[in-house]
Amino acid sequence: MNLHTLLQSIPFIKMPEHNPEVTNIVNNHRKVEPGSLFICITGHVFDGHNFAKEAVDHGAVAILAERKLDLGVPVIVVKDTTRAMAILADAFYGHPTQNLHLIGITGTNGKTTTSHLIEAIFREYKKVTGLIGTIYMKIGDRTIETKNTTPDSLVLQSVFHEMVNEKVDTAIMEVSSHALVQGRVNGCDYDVAVFTNLTQDHLDYHHTMEEYRLAKSLLFSKLGNSYHKNKKFAVLNADDKATKKFIVETSAHVVTYGIDSPSDFMASNINLENGGTSFTLHTPEGNIDITLKLMGRFNIYNALASIAAAYVSNIPLDLIVQAIEKATGVPGRFESVNGGQDFSVIVDYAHTPDSLENVLKTIQQFAKKRIFAIVGCGGDRDPSKRPLMAEIACKYSTNAIFTSDNPRSENPLSILADMEKGAFGNYQIIPDRTEAITSAVQAARNGDIVLIAGKGHETYQIIGDQVFDFDDRLVAVKAIKER
Numbered sequence: 143m144n145l146h147t148l149l150q151s152i153p154f155i156k157m158p159e160h161n162p163e164v165t166n167i168v169n170n171h172r173k174v175e176p177g178s179l180f181i182c183i184t185g186h187v188f189d190g191h192n193f194a195k196e197a198v199d200h201g202a203v204a205i206l207a208e209r210k211l212d213l214g215v216p217v218i219v220v221k222d223t224t225r226a227m228a229i230l231a232d233a234f235y236g237h238p239t240q241n242l243h244l245i246g247i248t249g250t251n252g253k254t255t256t257s258h259l260i261e262a263i264f265r266e267y268k269k270v271t272g273l274i275g276t277i278y279m280k281i282g283d284r285t286i287e288t289k290n291t292t293p294d295s296l297v298l299q300s301v302f303h304e305m306v307n308e309k310v311d312t313a314i315m316e317v318s319s320h321a322l323v324q325g326r327v328n329g330c331d332y333d334v335a336v337f338t339n340l341t342q343d344h345l346d347y348h349h350t351m352e353e354y355r356l357a358k359s360l361l362f363s364k365l366g367n368s369y370h371k372n373k374k375f376a377v378l379n380a381d382d383k384a385t386k387k388f389i390v391e392t393s394a395h396v397v398t399y400g401i402d403s404p405s406d407f408m409a410s411n412i413n414l415e416n417g418g419t420s421f422t423l424h425t426p427e428g429n430i431d432i433t434l435k436l437m438g439r440f441n442i443y444n445a446l447a448s449i450a451a452a453y454v455s456n457i458p459l460d461l462i463v464q465a466i467e468k469a470t471g472v473p474g475r476f477e478s479v480n481g482g483q484d485f486s487v488i489v490d491y492a493h494t495p496d497s498l499e500n501v502l503k504t505i506q507q508f509a510k511k512r513i514f515a516i517v518g519c520g521g522d523r524d525p526s527k528r529p530l531m532a533e534i535a536c537k538y539s540t541n542a543i544f545t546s547d548n549p550r551s552e553n554p555l556s557i558l559a560d561m562e563k564g565a566f567g568n569y570q571i572i573p574d575r576t577e578a579i580t581s582a583v584q585a586a587r588n589g590d591i592v593l594i595a596g597k598g599h600e601t602y603q604i605i606g607d608q609v610f611d612f613d614d615r616l617v618a619v620k621a622i623k624e625r
């Protein structure tokens with residue numbers, strides 16, 4: 143696509159004299175190739191304008207910037223390059239989301255789990271699916287590595303473009319609050335927007351719970367304001383108090399789910415068993431008894447959200463039920479680790495107060511003996527959740543062990559000191575994560591449960607700016623074998 147055609151998508155722009163062919167768009171100078179349009183982003187850490195010269199040296203044929211630069215190639219100046227990037231990415235890749243049934247999921251906890259459940263339902267319906275989220279991006283069965291839960295607009299639109307080329311009809315994606323605020327999803331034409339829940343996290347970034355809620359609300363307020371063509375649906379959790387505000391903020395059709403509050407998709411007669419969960423599902427078409435392979439009351443919410451999202455997407459209810467009953471767990475979420483031991487070891491991605499409480503309460507329901515809870519908190523992330531998570535670990539376990547998660551640029555001991563402010567009773571501090579896991583595995587006896595929380599599917603640990611190989615599941619198995 144030539145530069146002038148590409149720039150037509152941005153109103154009132156001053157067209158440069160030269161009109162080179164643009165072969166790709168990048169915002170990292172390391173990805174520049176001959177023919178690239180390089181977009182200078184003023185970021186949280188770096189100023190992309192500082193890499194513009196290097197970009198030209200590597201073959202960039204044009205620059206999009208927030209200030210004038212003299213580089214010998216066309217430099218187009220706009221007020222906000224991040225905003226312009228989403229518009230250009232959508233145009234460059236041919237508005238791919240208009241050719242996809244797009245489902246976005248937002249909320250503090252349960253996005254990855256819910257996205258996998260929705261994927262499982264659509265696959266049962268013989269649809270070709272795409273998935274974008276914390277663990278990976280997927281096109282059909284092919285997985286692609288990802289850095290962020292919701293990638294930037296350039297990566298997103300290029301992946302959607304690949305999805306369209308590979309005949310994907312439904313794309314399911316996690317939409318983080320950071321992505322909504324940073325406009326990473328501008329240009330995404332959602333058909334269904336799902337809300338899981340809103341509890342404390344990310345206050346380092348959003349500052350207050352109301353600001354955090356407003357970030358989440360953008361998924362619903364941007365759902366579109368026309369009833370003319372395709373129907374748009376907001377699928378909302380009736381048991382969460384944010385839902386009342388989201389209903390006001392969206393003009394889409396609203397469908398609710400819940401356990402306690404009257405809703406369109408409701409669960410009653412809940413039976414939480416070890417190894418599964420059963421409940422009666424109330425739907426607009428009548429009641430159905432359901433048995434899930436997933437454990438815990440919180441997974442009923444994830445299942446209800448998925449059922450509702452599939453239902454408004456016109457998938458027959460009997461098929462939805464068939465798929466949801468078959469669905470197994472997601473990597474790193476309540477994942478059992480088996481090294482032949484006579485006690486349970488569970489790896490879970492709980493890294494917020496609410497998720498930790500949920501997972502520990504679920505474990506308490508089945509625990510016959512002691513519960514070891516290995517818990518840490520990430521560095522460079524909301525410090526106010528640290529004492530809360532420690533308090534929850536002490537409250538719902540018999541043996542709390544505080545350790546490091548991803549310390550990042552922070553001193554692990556100061557993170558642990560923050561946690562200790564909420565701790566009480568019988569707890570230990572073992573900063574080295576391998577030692578913490580090994581110590582719990584060595585102390586555990588027949589019938590005990592060891593929960594290793596916080597890192598789930600992660601296969602690394604970030605200490606300083608170094609990334610080390612680290613997988614809770616492998617460390618636990620090794621410790622079990624060495625017992």
Ligand SMILES: CC(=O)N[C@H]1[C@@H](OP(=O)(O)OP(=O)(O)OC[C@H]2O[C@@H](n3ccc(=O)[nH]c3=O)[C@H](O)[C@@H]2O)O[C@H](CO)[C@@H](O)[C@@H]1O[C@H](C)C(=O)N[C@@H](C)C(=O)N[C@H](CCC(=O)O)C(=O)O
Pocket residue numbers: 169170171172182183184185186187188189190193289290291292293294295318319320321326
């Ligand atoms: C604080 C934050 O959200 N940062 C995100 C933001 O980065 P940024 O725009 O500030 O980038 P920057 O690193 O300052 O660089 C500025 C520009 O210089 C360019 N650059 C930089 C260095 C260089 O050598 N050359 C170069 O060209 C960069 O490519 C960029 O264009 O935009 C980037 C692209 O979208 C993100 O990858 C990055 O996420 C960072 C890595 C991050 O850790 N974010 C977390 C907080 C996050 O977003 N998490 C949510 C999930 C949260 C949840 O719900 O649990 C997520 O969606 O992942």
Ligand SMILES: Nc1ncnc2c1ncn2[C@@H]1O[C@H](COP(=O)(O)OP(=O)(O)OP(=O)(O)O)[C@@H](O)[C@H]1O
Pocket residue numbers: 249250251252253254255256276291316338339440441443444474475476490491492493496497498500501598
């Ligand atoms: N609906 C839910 N409500 C509360 N807690 C949940 C729910 N679903 C899952 N959890 C807990 O939260 C953890 C993370 O779940 P999941 O990965 O599905 O959430 P997420 O929203 O994708 O998280 P992230 O924002 O880090 O990507 C799980 O390991 C479990 O402990």
Ligand SMILES: N[C@H](CCC[C@H](N)C(=O)O)C(=O)O
Pocket residue numbers: 291493519520521523547548596597600
């Ligand atoms: N998406 C979350 C993941 C947290 C995972 C936890 N292991 C940590 O590093 O804090 C975040 O960026 O806050």
Ligand SMILES: [Mg+2]
Pocket residue numbers: 253254275276277291316
């Ligand atoms: Mg996730």
